[in-house]
Amino acid sequence: MARVLIIDDDTMMSDMLSKMVKRLGHEPVCAHNFKIGREKVTANGFDLVLLDVRLPDGNGLDLLPELRTTPSSPEVIIVTAEGDPDGAELSIKNGAWDYIEKPSSLDKMRLPIIRALEYRDEKKAQKSFVALKRDTIIGSSQEMQSCLDMLAQAAGSNAPVMIFGETGTGKELFASAIHENSSRRTKSFVVVDCAALPETLVESSLFGSKKGAYTGADKDMEGLIKQSDGGTLFLDEVGELPLALQKAFLRVLQEHRFRPLGSKEEIESDFRVVAASNRNLNQMVQQGHFRNDLLFRLESINIEIPPLRKRKGDIKDLTVHYVAKLCDRYGMETKGFSPEFFDVLSMYDWPGNVRELINTIEWALSAAHDDPTLFPKHLPYHIRIKLARASISKQSLQDDDLLQSIFEGSLPKLPEFREDIITRAEKQYLNRLMSLAGSDIIKACELSGLSRPRLYAILKKYGLSINR
Amino acid sequence: MQQITYKQYNQERLYVRQAKKTNRQHRNDAGGMRNISMRLLVFAPMRKEGNRLINDLIDNFTAVKNLEIYRTVDSLAARLRQPQKKTIIAVIFAVTREDLSDIISIKELLLDTRIILILPDHDHATIAKGHMLRPRYVAYADTTKGEVVAVIEKMCNTILTKNTRKKTLHEGRQ
Incomplete structure (x- = not known):
């Protein structure tokens, strides 16, 4: 039995949804405003949240990122009376399962709820198999959580993995964590630094060589591909792999057989490949610097590590x-x-x-x-x-913007200019006041030092409402 | 971990001092990679094979300002326990399997380091053990030193390119 939280100020709608959830064999809990909804979801674990957008004390969409980071990380279905495309986009981007306009018939809600809970069950079952070892990967942001989900998926599979990320984001740590969490962890994790290998050494390093294959090859040498037999081959900065070698490597990737330099016989290696790059490989494909078929092959599982400024x-x-x-x-x-x-x-x-x-x-x-x-x-x-320079230039830029937008080419009369500035400042103040006081008019009067009639009058002047 | 006698300790100090002096002399009239924000640490045990590697590297990296040489695992570990402000490339020469085991015992200290590992032999067990250090390049005691030098040079250039690209991107974002 799943636990479903219904956050909606429309009590009739909540009751009907609640009855339907019960009929489906699950446990419903109702909250009629943003604040109580947030408290309930933080205090108790839920599997699914049915979330209204327009709540008396806030916008339901603002709760979405918080829901993702709660320990239970419930699935979320947005249910709104007034759907809008931007809201729908924002919801999906923030991880909502679905965005639905309040239907004329409640039966239309049944299927999305069933599907979301089925997905939830499957996700739980998968998670129980993977207790991820991630000592070196720090972070619990939503962005990092998505990457860790992909890491868990990659660790449980044998497919090639492509890791993208700017320099210093920790691509090698991810690659290593995939290996450490996979069934290959008892064998070698072999690093091939494609950016550090001189072109003359790449081929022999990867494939190995037989004695006499080239000047200086005075004995047989095992290549890195063979050394990773049973383990993981990590191709760091794979975008730097010479084009001529990409074709040969693609074949190895497909057949897991290759011929060392100077050898007449092919040898086998059961390796799993994880590649990483900080470059835009699709662009390199378009420019003819990287093989499309190799990229396609490497991208079976794709992990994109966000830069630190985005987390x-x-x-x-x-x-x-x-x-x-x-x-x-x-x-x-x-x-x-x-x-x-x-x-x-x-x-x-x-x-x-x-x-x-x-x-x-x-x-x-x-x-x-x-x-x-x-x-x-x-x-x-x-x-x-x-930072000091940025804060100064940002402040002066804001001031300049304000003045620029008011002047708009010609210099206004001082009384008009003053009135404009006061209007803008009052509007900003009231918006801030409303967000702090919520629907509490007494608190708003206390905070602003205004009488109730004066506050109502000024709100009316700017077309604002206390029950936003 | 290997213990050294007082005589060996003095020998090491003398050798390192001579090596640094030679390096300083060479650097005075060399340009190139002098200003790269990196440090090249060389670990080569006190054996003749180790001396040869140090000489080869000094001959080839006269321009690298931050070349440091360590002859015991303890002295290398002590260095790695100090704050690092630069990217470190470590050339580690395990002349014997015991050297390799000693180095593996301090692998936690080498986690953020780009390692070029020179292994004593081609044995499967030795190679598998070597990969525990996550080396960026693996060479062998019988590999031509030119290969190791070429890899270090390429690594230095890559670091320089990356730093320049990072700086340009950051300035563009400002």
């Missing part, structure tokens, strides 16, 4: 993990953090991704030396300078 929620976890690890390595007392330290780390763009973050932590530890707490002043100058 800033993980920066804190990463920092805490690496500070503890590095302090241990350097024989230092572990450090505390000032809140501003994390603020600064979160504001920076991290072009070098996790690797740059680790280097920055090393720098900060070195700068802090015996200080027990890490402050922003311990960070490298280039980061602090960049």
Whole structure:
């Protein structure tokens, strides 16, 4: 029996959905506003959430990212009276199972609920087989969670895996985790650094050679493909593999048989390939620098690791993990953090991704030396300078934008200009006030210092409502 | 882990000092990869094979400012326990299988390092053990040193290209 949470302010709709869920043999729970819905989903595990968009105290779509990160990570079906294409897109992007307009007949809701719960059952069954070993992969953001789901899928299969990600995102850690979680973990994980191998050495390194195959080959040499027999062959920076060799490698990938240089006989190797690249291989295919058929073959399972700037929620976890690890390595007392330290780390763009973050932590530890707490002043100058400059230029840009939009070419009269600025500021203030006070008019009066009639009047002036 | 005598310790210090002096002399009139933000650590045990490797590398990497040489696993481990501010390429020469076991005992310290591993022999067990270090390139004691040198050069150039690309991308995003 699954647990289904219905978050809808329409009590009649909630009751009907609730009865239908019961009839399907599951346990329904109702919440009639955003706040209670959030509390219930955090406190209890649910398998499915039926979520209304327009709730008295908030927009249901704002709850979607939170639902994904709760321990139960329920499936979500958005149920709305006023569907709109942008909302539908946003919902799907945030992982909703379906986006449905409130139907005239409740029977139309039955099938999506059944399907979502079937999918949930299958997902649970799959998860129980995979207890992922991921000591070196830190992060619990939604983006990272999706990658870990793919990692688990890859570990349970034998298909080639292609990992994309910018420099420093941890592609090798993912490749290694796939190997460590696979049935091949007792055999070798063999790294082929395609970017580091000079063109003259790639072929012999991969395929091996027989004695006398070329000048200097004075004995038989086993190649990396054979060395990964039974294990995993990790092709790092596969985009750098010479075009001539890509064809030969494609054949090996298909047949798992190859001929070492200078040999007349083919040998076999039962390897599983995991490849990684920080380059756009589709573009390289179009430019004729990478073989389409090889890319197609490698992309059986595709993992795209997001850059750190797109998963800033993980920066804190990463920092805490690496500070503890590095302090241990350097024989230092572990450090505390000032809140501003994390603020600064979160504001920076991290072009070098996790690797740059680790280097920055090393720098900060070195700068802090015996200080027990890490402050922003311990960070490298280039980061602090960049952020300081960015904050100044951003502020002046905003000011300029405001003035520019008001002037629009000609200089207005001062009273008009003043009125315009006041209108904009009041509107912004009221929006902020409403978001803080929610539907509580007394709280809104307290916060704003306005009387109730005055607040209603000013809200009316700007076409705003307390029950947004 | 291998223990060394006081005499061996002194020999190591003398050898490293001489090697560094030679390297410094060469660097004075060399250009090229001098400014690459990386460090080249060489581990070669105190045996004649190790001395030969060090000489080969010094001859070829006169321009690399941050070349460091270690003759015992303990001294290498001590270095790796210090904060690193640069990308590290480590050339590790396991002259014997015992050397390889010793290096594997500190593999946690080598996790963020690009390793070029030189193995003592072509035995399957030795090779499988070597892959525990996740080397970026595997050579053998009987491999021509030119290959190792070519790989180091390519690695240095790749790091330089990546750093430049990263810097350009970041500046573009600003």
